[in-house]
Amino acid sequence: MKKHNFSAGPSILxxxxxxxxxxxxxxxNNSGLSLIEISHRSKDFVKIMEEARQLSLExxxxxxxxxTSLFLQGGASTQFLMIAYNFxxxxxxxxxxxxxxxxxxxxxxxxxxxxxIASSQDKNFNYIPKDxxxxxxxxxxxxxxxxxxxxxxxxxxxxTDSDLFADMSSDIFCRNIDYSKFSLIYAGAQKNLGAAxxxxxxxxxxLLEKICREVPSMLNYKIHFEKDSMFNTPPVFAVYTxxxxxxxxxxxxxxxxxxxxxxxxxxxxxxxxxxxxQFKGFxxxxxRSIMNATFNLVNDSNKDLFEKMASEQNISGINxxxxxxxxxxxxxxxxxxESIDVLVQLMKKFENIV
Amino acid sequence: MKKHNFSAGPSILxxxxxxxxxxxxxxxNNSGLSLIEISHRSKDFVKIMEEARQLSLExxxxxxxxxTSLFLQGGASTQFLMIAYNFxxxxxxxxxxxxxxxxxxxxxxxxxxxxxIASSQDKNFNYIPKDxxxxxxxxxxxxxxxxxxxxxxxxxxxxTDSDLFADMSSDIFCRNIDYSKFSLIYAGAQKNLGAAxxxxxxxxxxLLEKICREVPSMLNYKIHFEKDSMFNTPPVFAVYTxxxxxxxxxxxxxxxxxxxxxxxxxxxxxxxxxxxxQFKGFxxxxxRSIMNATFNLVNDSNKDLFEKMASEQNISGINxxxxxxxxxxxxxxxxxxESIDVLVQLMKKFENIV
Numbered sequence: 001m002k003k004h005n006f007s008a009g010p011s012i013l014x015x016x017x018x019x020x021x022x023x024x025x026x027x028x029n030n031s032g033l034s035l036i037e038i039s040h041r042s043k044d045f046v047k048i049m050e051e052a053r054q055l056s057l058e059x060x061x062x063x064x065x066x067x068t069s070l071f072l073q074g075g076a077s078t079q080f081l082m083i084a085y086n087f088x089x090x091x092x093x094x095x096x097x098x099x100x101x102x103x104x105x106x107x108x109x110x111x112x113x114x115x116x117i118a119s120s121q122d123k124n125f126n127y128i129p130k131d132x133x134x135x136x137x138x139x140x141x142x143x144x145x146x147x148x149x150x151x152x153x154x155x156x157x158x159x160t161d162s163d164l165f166a167d168m169s170s171d172i173f174c175r176n177i178d179y180s181k182f183s184l185i186y187a188g189a190q191k192n193l194g195a196a197x198x199x200x201x202x203x204x205x206x207l208l209e210k211i212c213r214e215v216p217s218m219l220n221y222k223i224h225f226e227k228d229s230m231f232n233t234p235p236v237f238a239v240y241t242x243x244x245x246x247x248x249x250x251x252x253x254x255x256x257x258x259x260x261x262x263x264x265x266x267x268x269x270x271x272x273x274x275x276x277x278q279f280k281g282f283x284x285x286x287x288r289s290i291m292n293a294t295f296n297l298v299n300d301s302n303k304d305l306f307e308k309m310a311s312e313q314n315i316s317g318i319n320x321x322x323x324x325x326x327x328x329x330x331x332x333x334x335x336x337x338e339s340i341d342v343l344v345q346l347m348k349k350f351e352n353i354v
Numbered sequence: 355m356k357k358h359n360f361s362a363g364p365s366i367l368x369x370x371x372x373x374x375x376x377x378x379x380x381x382x383n384n385s386g387l388s389l390i391e392i393s394h395r396s397k398d399f400v401k402i403m404e405e406a407r408q409l410s411l412e413x414x415x416x417x418x419x420x421x422t423s424l425f426l427q428g429g430a431s432t433q434f435l436m437i438a439y440n441f442x443x444x445x446x447x448x449x450x451x452x453x454x455x456x457x458x459x460x461x462x463x464x465x466x467x468x469x470x471i472a473s474s475q476d477k478n479f480n481y482i483p484k485d486x487x488x489x490x491x492x493x494x495x496x497x498x499x500x501x502x503x504x505x506x507x508x509x510x511x512x513x514t515d516s517d518l519f520a521d522m523s524s525d526i527f528c529r530n531i532d533y534s535k536f537s538l539i540y541a542g543a544q545k546n547l548g549a550a551x552x553x554x555x556x557x558x559x560x561l562l563e564k565i566c567r568e569v570p571s572m573l574n575y576k577i578h579f580e581k582d583s584m585f586n587t588p589p590v591f592a593v594y595t596x597x598x599x600x601x602x603x604x605x606x607x608x609x610x611x612x613x614x615x616x617x618x619x620x621x622x623x624x625x626x627x628x629x630x631x632q633f634k635g636f637x638x639x640x641x642r643s644i645m646n647a648t649f650n651l652v653n654d655s656n657k658d659l660f661e662k663m664a665s666e667q668n669i670s671g672i673n674x675x676x677x678x679x680x681x682x683x684x685x686x687x688x689x690x691x692e693s694i695d696v697l698v699q700l701m702k703k704f705e706n707i708v
Contacts, residue, residue, distance in 0.1 A: 021390070
């Protein structure tokens with residue numbers, strides 16, 4: 001029996017992604033070869049890479065004259081250092097909305113000065129800072145668009161003349177925003193996109209002219225761009241799962257449709273969190289994420305009971321991060337409404353018996 | 355019909371690796387979840403990572419008190435810069451046996467002085483340099499143990515007081531050598547080990563005390579060691595395929611047995627290359643690789659015929675690298691003797707009809 005997988009990442013993907021990815025490991029497109037034994041320079045794989053790159057831009061409604069997309073390795077954690085290595089000349093601005101922003105700032109400090117423009121640390125990152133002033137002209141302004149741990153999400157974005165960079169690891173492709181406002185977007189695949197092991201980087205082409213020091217090849221965005229995201233052997237399986245997810249998204253109406261579904265899904269869950277006397281939401285209501293809902297028990301002594309009941313319903317992966325406690329339901333693009341309904345019905349049942 | 359896959363990498367793995375990896379993408383161990391949707395912090399995945407790390411050391415006959423193993427991202431190309439970032443304080447020595455050594459030196463030069471101790475460039479890298487003197491005490495001495503492109507392989511190793519580093523991407527686990535002589539070994543998975551997307555790094559623990567500058571977290575070997583190779587989300591699928599290959603190797607007698615098979619396999623092919631009037635080997639006989647056999651046609655005008663005949667035999671991936679031309683048969687651990695025999699019979703048939 002398939003579980004209801006609320007894991008924060010690696011996380012649920014569409015069933016057909018699992019099916020097709022599984023088949024490809026046996027044999028890719030009747031080629032007599034497994035996906036993972038063919039040359040990355042073969043026509044079959046070059047097509048996969050190119051379609052994945054192109055489809056990423058298309059779904060984000062970005063023009064391929066002005067933007068390019070890359071599938072790199074090393075996760076968002078490698079992007080934390082790459083953005084600074086390439087683009088931090090003097091000072092960069094960071095908005096601190098939690099653990100991922102903190103890690104990004106830590107790596108950037110090795111390359112230049114980091115200005116923490118705003119922070120929500122005073123309230124354990126349960127909100128998105130809104131009133132702040134950007135001094136001077138930082139080389140770039142960096143945000144974490146969605147904080148997976150605290151369940152917060154930017155619903156409007158900083159207005160700045162600097163290049164705007166965003167870690168969108170946990171909410172890319174979830175909603176229709178103007179992605180062209182960003183000069184650089186990165187996202188580890190293992191949430192809304194594909195298997196862990198690749199990172200989508202979307203980059204404004206003219207940003208590539210601003211690389212400010214000599215950067216090792218594997219960390220240099222321009223080299224990856226010039227080599228069509230194949231400077232070295234790419235993580236073929238992870239890229240293929242991304243392509244399968246992107247195709248699934250396109251076939252299901254693209255970002256417009258998925259956003260409607262995500263809004264319905266998150267409303268179903270947040271309405272219950274707010275209604276149910278036994279739970280309270282963690283994040284500030286205005287800043288709630290439609291990808292990760294964080295909530296706590298009103299009475300912690302009922303913890304074991306709730307978790308036992310959840311397990312009986314085949315609910316998996318809802319434990320909160322240790323810095324928030326309680327629960328976190330990650331409800332990414334591929335999470336069906338029905339699974340959230342199972343959780344909501346459970347919460348109602350739980351309220352009735354405690 | 356399954357092809358005879360002589361691809362240089364990504365390349366053939368054991369059939370059971372494809373089968374089990376494919377199943378795991380549908381569902382891992384009856385868990386109700388796909389391998390690629392479970393948390394990397396889950397018990398199931400932590401077990402996979404730990405077993406893969408442990409088994410790597412065990413098969414290389416390395417003591418886990420003195421050595422550790424990591425599964426990182428970014429391929430050998432990332433190791434080229436990481437080794438220098440971490441360990442190149444003043445000067446490092448490199449033996450240049452072809453394209454991969456050249457790339458490794460290029461990245462190292464960003465961090466310090468590079469001494470090319472010996473090179474076989476004068477003969478298009480068709481041999482392994484043997485007479486050279488190591489001046490001073492370089493921070494480390496770096497070799498490429500097997501050159502995939504030119505089909506050469508070190509059969510004895512430099513004697514040095516410096517830490518010896520080796521890129522073993524295309525020949526790790528193929529033969530029984532004293533791996534403990536090396537302070538650092540790295541190998542992209544996609545040849546003898548697993549799916550592209552992870553790199554095995556084997557490192558002498560006391561080397562970790564020699565990190566010579568402040569290194570970004572994702573590039574810092576000590577941080578990866580301290581975090582049990584899980585500083586960030588690892589490439590779960592690629593690591594799992596490595597574990598499956600390592601188990602397959604263990605079940606088939608480990609390195610001792612595979613070396614015997616590799617010797618028989620490469621002898622079968624090289625004997626035919628040397629006997630057949632229509633082919634000539636590229637690499638110096640004493641330096642031939644048991645993993646990648648490079649050879650050319652005596653008469654290039656027969657190229658189309660040979661390739662047509664090869665294709666009819668379901669032989670795939672034998673075209674040589676552009677810098678050598680001709681053919682390259684990569685005969686990694688998982689390549690069956692039978693496939694090489696198909697190639698040898700074809701070469702005989704070809705000789706008879708031209």
